[in-house]
Amino acid sequence: MKIMPNRMDRGFYMFQNELEEKALSVLRSGWYVLGKEVTSFEEEFATYTGAKYCVGLASGLDALWIAFRLLGIGAGDEVIVQGNTYIASVMGITINGATPVFAEPDEFFGMDSAEIERKITPNTKAVLVTHLYGMASRMDEIVAICKKHNLKLVEDCAQSHGACFHGKMTGTFGDVGCFSFYPSKNLGAFGDAGAVVVNDEGLANDFKVFRNYGSEKRYYNKVVGANSRLDELQAGLLRVRLSHLNELTAEKCAIAARYDKELHNPLIKLPKVAPGATCVWHQYVIRCERRDELMEYLNSKEIGTIIHYPIPPHLSEAYRYLGHSEGFLPVTEKLAKTVLSIPMYNGMTEDEQTYVIDAVNSFV
Numbered sequence: 443m444k445i446m447p448n449r450m451d452r453g454f455y456m457f458q459n460e461l462e463e464k465a466l467s468v469l470r471s472g473w474y475v476l477g478k479e480v481t482s483f484e485e486e487f488a489t490y491t492g493a494k495y496c497v498g499l500a501s502g503l504d505a506l507w508i509a510f511r512l513l514g515i516g517a518g519d520e521v522i523v524q525g526n527t528y529i530a531s532v533m534g535i536t537i538n539g540a541t542p543v544f545a546e547p548d549e550f551f552g553m554d555s556a557e558i559e560r561k562i563t564p565n566t567k568a569v570l571v572t573h574l575y576g577m578a579s580r581m582d583e584i585v586a587i588c589k590k591h592n593l594k595l596v597e598d599c600a601q602s603h604g605a606c607f608h609g610k611m612t613g614t615f616g617d618v619g620c621f622s623f624y625p626s627k628n629l630g631a632f633g634d635a636g637a638v639v640v641n642d643e644g645l646a647n648d649f650k651v652f653r654n655y656g657s658e659k660r661y662y663n664k665v666v667g668a669n670s671r672l673d674e675l676q677a678g679l680l681r682v683r684l685s686h687l688n689e690l691t692a693e694k695c696a697i698a699a700r701y702d703k704e705l706h707n708p709l710i711k712l713p714k715v716a717p718g719a720t721c722v723w724h725q726y727v728i729r730c731e732r733r734d735e736l737m738e739y740l741n742s743k744e745i746g747t748i749i750h751y752p753i754p755p756h757l758s759e760a761y762r763y764l765g766h767s768e769g770f771l772p773v774t775e776k777l778a779k780t781v782l783s784i785p786m787y788n789g790m791t792e793d794e795q796t797y798v799i800d801a802v803n804s805f806v
């Protein structure tokens with residue numbers, strides 16, 4: 443049986459009729475960028491997360507860098523970010539000329555609040571938390587530290603649509619919650635798309651102005667902005683998917699529950715969710731000291747797996763200028779050598795799950 447790490451086609455066929463009807467209605471409407479679908483999606487996604495406002499943007503990276511820009515963070519400022527995140531989180535900081543200060547993650551792959559305290563300097567202006575793999579980070583302590591030190595708090599929720607800490611949704615703990623709707627994400631569009639959620643009306647308005655060349659009134663430009671608009675087709679399709687997001691999340695949780703229960707190979711560590719947190723299983727990430735052999739073994743059984751991520755941002759060529767070298771973040775670097783994401787997607791059949799479970803359990 444051939445199993446790919448992800449099957450985005452399955453996610454389409456699940457709601458094919460609804461998606462095709464929506465696409466046709468947008469195509470026939472004659473209005474394609476920033477319109478009724480975008481406004482409706484923004485209202486619906488704000489309601490879903492429990493935030494007051496949502497502003498649609500062109501991508502998750504745009505959500506991040508525009509967030510730091512509008513919070514006034516730039517050259518000379520430091521932002522604390524966990525070392526084991528996707529590199530886009532870091533780019534959101536450095537595009538503005540600010541400096542990323544890397545912190546080690548906790549045992550749940552999340553931001554470790556004790557590390558934040560250790561990394562604070564007089565130049566620290568903000569903390570960026572990534573809810574990696576769909577697991578909410580432990581936000582109570584993080585929020586308290588940010589308040590105590592008067593730091594801005596931005597959340598990278600590109601992998602955590604719907605994940606909660608103590609019943610509150612990720613994206614709503616700090617100043618800005620940044621979302622990506624890249625097709626492989628838990629709430630995926632059919633192209634690039636992103637959004638922010640915020641509770642401050644003025645800040646929401648700043649995002650709306652910035653995304654459209656800094657213009658509120660046509661041809662009157664208040665600030666030097668960007669073109670980061672969400673289009674009607676993606677917004678319409680996202681509305682269809684959002685209306686099913688709870689079922690989609692429940693399906694992923696059921697697959698994860700089977701993995702938790704039935705994977706029992708002493709060479710493999712299973713993921714743990716922090717107390718008080720929920721996980722929406724963007725990825726199911728196991729750890730193995732002989733990770734590369736395991737990957738090869740699964741590959742020989744036609745099971746595709748992915749490493750999220752093989753090179754931590756502080757060691758990537760793009761960030762060589764920061765001057766970090768191997769050994770700077772031992773926990774993060776160890777994760778990069780041992781993590782493996784096994785197949786986890788909506789529409790994964792029970793037979794496919796069983797095949798993956800048997801294969802992982804048979805690795806010796």
Ligand SMILES: *Cc1c(COP(=O)(O)O)cnc(C)c1O
Pocket residue numbers: 501502503504527528530531572598600601622623624634635636
């Ligand atoms: C996908 C992702 C992003 C970037 O989102 P894009 O929409 O691809 O720009 C940022 N951070 C994390 C953690 C991601 O997984």
